[in-house]
Amino acid sequence: MTLKTISFTSKIVFLSILLLSCNKNGAKDLFDSYSSNKEINMVPNPIKFPPLSKAYKNSKKEIIERFFYKNWPSKNSNVSFLVAKDGEIIYENYSGLANLNKKIPITAETPIHLASVSKVLTASAIMKLINNGKLELDQKVTTLLKGFPYPKVTVRTLLNHRSGIRNYGYFTFEKGVWNKRKTLMNSDLVKLLVSKKINLEFKTDTRFSYCNTNYALLALIIEKITGENYQTAMKKMIFDPLGMKNTFVFNYDTDRAKVTPSYKANNREIGFDYLDAIYGDKNIYSTPRDLLKFDMARNSPNFLPIELKNEIYKGYSKERKGIKNYGLGVRMIEWETGQKFYFHNGWWHGNMTSYVMLNNENVTIIALTNKCSKNVYKVRNLAKLFGDYPFKGVEEEE
Secondary structure, eight states, rough: OOOHHHHHEEEEEEHHHHHHHHHHTTOOOOOGGGGOOTSSOOOOOOOOOOOOOHHHHHHHHHHHHHHHHHHHHHHHOOOOEEEEEEOOOOOOOOSSSSTTTTTOOOTTTEEEOGGGGHHHHHHHHHHHHHHHSSSTTOOOOTTTSSSSSOOTBBBBHHHHTTTTOOOOOTTSSOOOOOTTTTTOHHHHHHHHHHHHHOOOSOOOOSSOOOHHHHHHHHHHHHHHHHHOHHHHHHHHIIIITTTTTTTTOOTTTTTTTTTOOOTTTOOOOOOOOOTTTTSSSSSSHHHHHHHHHHHHHHHHHOOOOOHHHHHHHHHOOOOOOOSSOOOOSSSSEEEEEEEEEEEEEEEETEEEEEEETTTTTTEEEEEEEEBBOOGGGGGGEEEEESSSOOOGGGGGOO
């Protein structure tokens, strides 16, 4: 064999390896190195906190327990509830039935639909990709999603709901836009925005409008960058590294008969509809204990550099005077005193959820229910037990 032949053969081998290292979309499979790449994978908080004193825990537990039974007094109250400080659970309670027909109780291992709390996890995956240099916060979405029709929309304006894009739950309901007997998929969204000429609700980055479409598109961006579907990407980046064993992304085709159903307040089961396959904005199932692991990781010094982390907890919408604002995948209340309160709520079908993150006090408060009850949103009042938050307080509730 001549030197020229060897050189040609080497080129063929090199090209073959290069092709094999790319997926069918031409994107390099980032997961080849994910198992050891801590900059992309979320990792548990390495800080070992001193144990809470028994006296401290008992003083808080008594008040929290009274709050719980005041809001969920019946055994028929479907709820998963947890309060923790420094990753140590002070109080938790699991009540009611995950499945009324089968009489399956809700336990600490019962995954419940997180509804819009899913957005916090989607945003975290995006921020990890940004930190790893796979994506830019102010990158134009036109460079990421083929055919995307809005040139000024960036990753940041999707995260902070300032894109101006209309909610898919509204525009697909309009006559002639979508056949509602057909299940809508994330992959359909860009096609519809183009083919149906869906105009922006307002000029990009001129105001805030909470919109599920933003996070469904962010899920597509995660798929584009990683070369994997959203379910696999979230499992490899977040769920598995943090030991979130009871957390998963709902698969419309395979999971409908398996997941915890949701119910109206009168116990009537709520079925699936044509919007139930969309993910990124919703469709993560989890438990309070798993979310505690996630919250501890987000509060970890290993999560993101401080400069990037500060971008998450900054309010972006100042057009109107008020205390309510939104960061990057997190709701917030900003009082004139300078105190800030971070949280995210969710509501999808009968699933209602609240995730409170008291970052300064390292306190996590979580309430999940699969039966309509706005009482889950009252858990913010527990914040007053741990810090200077001007809520009513537990004892002042009506």
